[in-house]
Amino acid sequence: MTTKEILEEQIKIQGELVRKLKAAKENKDRVQEEVAKLLELKSQINETGNQKFTLKTPKGTRDFSPHQMAVRSSVLNKIISVFKKHGAETIDTPVFELKEVLTGKYGEDSKLIYDLKDQGGEILSLRYDLTVPFARYLAMNKISNIKRYHIAKVYRRDNPSIARGRYREFYQCDFDIAGLYDPMIPDAECIRIVYEILNTLDLKPFVIKINHRSLLDGMLETCGVPADKFRSICSAIDKLDKSPWQDVKKEMIEEKDLTEEIADKIGQYVQLNGGRQLVDELLQNQNLIKSKSAVEGLESVKLLLDYCELFGTLDAVSFDLSLARGLDYYTGIIYEAVLMGKDTSDSDISVGSVAGGGRYDNLVGMFDSKNKNVPCVGVSIGVERIFAVLEGKLVASNKKIRTTEVEVFVATAQKNLVNERMKLCKELWDNNFKVEYSYKKSPKLLVQLQHCEEYDIPLAVILGESEIQRGVVKLREVSTRAEVEISRSELADEIRKRLQGIQLNGTS
């Protein structure tokens, strides 16, 4: 028994004694004496416990097993290939930034930023998203146009709702187009990218909601909301994807001091969604078009919808006046993709938005000493939610995903052939095959073959004394367990041929 186990046993015995004494209503001093002994034992175990503390990852973070990593790699590779299809380059930035780079960019959410300890030197914080570091990168390097993706982890000291797939450390997966271009052209491409990604990942049906900041502002203006309340009313509107209008209205009146009349006017707008017809109707709305800002927003939406038609994405796009998005830095079009229907959440994970973004034309200027702006538009793919949905689907479909790519396992049925197995592995590695063998000197054949089946390794080469003498090996197809004898000199070609066959039949 370890010291800790002995102590645990003693605490148990002492605890029982104290309970018995109390139950028997023994003399107080006697009880206190035994309680003191119990506390002493407990403090001892805490000291031992400090050496062997609870093994865990920090709150809101987790490890990823080989199985989870295999799902993630396959999803990320598909997303990256869409980014590359649109000519994106990639960059990387440090995981931490000077704290002042992040200051004043996230409004209220700034309290969620992780700071590093001041150990002398600079004051640093972990990045909160990839957009602010991107803007800092553009300003610092005086880059006025680039199309880049960036996939990396970001950090938020939120109270994570693990069940909904939210963590304190999570991947962001961003694509942005920076540069002074003509209206809605890069914006339409961002929407096409979301459309391609969700299709490639088989996440249909989905809707890409779009709206425009100028339209939101114009709408609030014509409803009679004072300009200084635009932001806080937008953040109330933003809740409409989770709460019914009645609740949001109540918040507007009770917490944000709007009159019921104004709230009702807003209510008429934010319940609208549709396509080009809705844009045209709103462009006829005599109240709304009093606002220059609203007209500008509507014209932009109209143009974007035209481009969406050209790009073949219009069927998934919905112009939605309830879409507001939280972040302060958006200045133009905003969008958000939402998965629809039960079939995408066989597991209990409730999925909301899986992608979102918009135009932010003033962020880079915040970093430039001459306020020189670089207009930007981008989209962030909510990969953590997508991972959760796809992991759930995998479990539901009972499909296996391989965690290695091994093609050939070199096995033996006899003892003491490790040198021969090593020689054969070398030959096969030299031929560029992906090869494994047992690291035991004399492994059991059954264990070796079980390993092949567990890891879905397609082929096994089996060596024995007799085969070695005759210059041959047994080649086994793991799935059918069929074995043939092949001469050593033909082995590489035969393996190559069989692997091609297996790939073509898609059984791998």
Next chain:
Amino acid sequence: MTTKEILEEQIKIQGELVRKLKAAKENKDRVQEEVAKLLELKSQINETGNQKFTLKTPKGTRDFSPHQMAVRSSVLNKIISVFKKHGAETIDTPVFELKEVLTGKYGEDSKLIYDLKDQGGEILSLRYDLTVPFARYLAMNKISNIKRYHIAKVYRRDNPSIARGRYREFYQCDFDIAGLYDPMIPDAECIRIVYEILNTLDLKPFVIKINHRSLLDGMLETCGVPADKFRSICSAIDKLDKSPWQDVKKEMIEEKDLTEEIADKIGQYVQLNGGRQLVDELLQNQNLIKSKSAVEGLESVKLLLDYCELFGTLDAVSFDLSLARGLDYYTGIIYEAVLMGKDTSDSDISVGSVAGGGRYDNLVGMFDSKNKNVPCVGVSIGVERIFAVLEGKLVASNKKIRTTEVEVFVATAQKNLVNERMKLCKELWDNNFKVEYSYKKSPKLLVQLQHCEEYDIPLAVILGESEIQRGVVKLREVSTRAEVEISRSELADEIRKRLQGIQLNGTS
């Protein structure tokens, strides 16, 4: 002029005035008055400076441009394919750990750990390497065997020597085999992996130095070094790759209190290196074989060299008694790969070790409440140094590396054809080509074609009114500038054919 520029000008003038007054040995009060004004100006500029602070990444960190990322991806992909060739899975762990996970693992170097600020809740630190998180992962999940790689950034508050390719944030690239296996079998595979990686990356010539902790201990024991000095003497020996023996000897005598006699005995050993013959000679050394530990180490090295021969790596392996390696947790074989010769460092970057590792059988037990150990052996590839070497080579060879994978650029020679270009892009994206076009409504043809040449895009499709009417396009091979007219219906097939040709000819 900005406020800041005005202030800078004023400070300059005021500074000159102060210098003149001092030079002229003016009345003290007068000087002090002007100095006060100067300080006031400087404090004002600091306040302005807070709004537009210096744009930089934190000390010892950097951004990676698309060009650097392209080099990195290509190197990492090659390394990953070697890991996969040996059947490795991959895992991921959080960027920070509970501080206590790291405590007591790095000896003196613990002072280099980045701590997070205590913002309430757990006390956290950024990971210092990937080995300790790996051991924590194994213990926490009670995993007794796995073969995994992990590529991720680690953090050390070192005083970075940027010129030598050392940073505070840098990639580690680790491969480890955990599990109770037969002696030297997984160890030999780690060496084979280093061998394959350095060959794949064309980094020949290189040497993989090997040694054994038990042999080091036994050697020091027979030289008469007291056991409590083993570690500090090892760390002196570890400097032999940078310092001559005379300096190391001096350190042993003056700083570590060895007698000259003992130091000389050590000196005789640590200047030895060779192959199997050296092992056999040492196994005849009557002094050395008095130590059980030394004999054990020598027998292990002998077995490993046999396995290296079977794996075809022996030509690059050198048994080297001066190899000590700093980290405390090694318990068995240790190794380190070093690039040789001038030709690998055309640039001024001096490269030392590019890979290193060894056996650490007791680290997992430090996390297990019952001290249950999982024997491990692994290797860490020094990718930052490798990146630096390969970037240098690229510059020297004048080779261009593409930062995007765009295959086709859709261009136009005429104004107002943006809708037509968008339609064609959609067609080509639907056919899974990687396609770009200009985001301007009416871009200049020259600018579009220059973009193709700058980014090495192989094909351009050029649209004009006349082509649109006739249902054709011009297809241009960017490198030769040859153009042909193709019907729209045959375009996808033609592009596919040409891209294959370009790939086969390796001009892409």
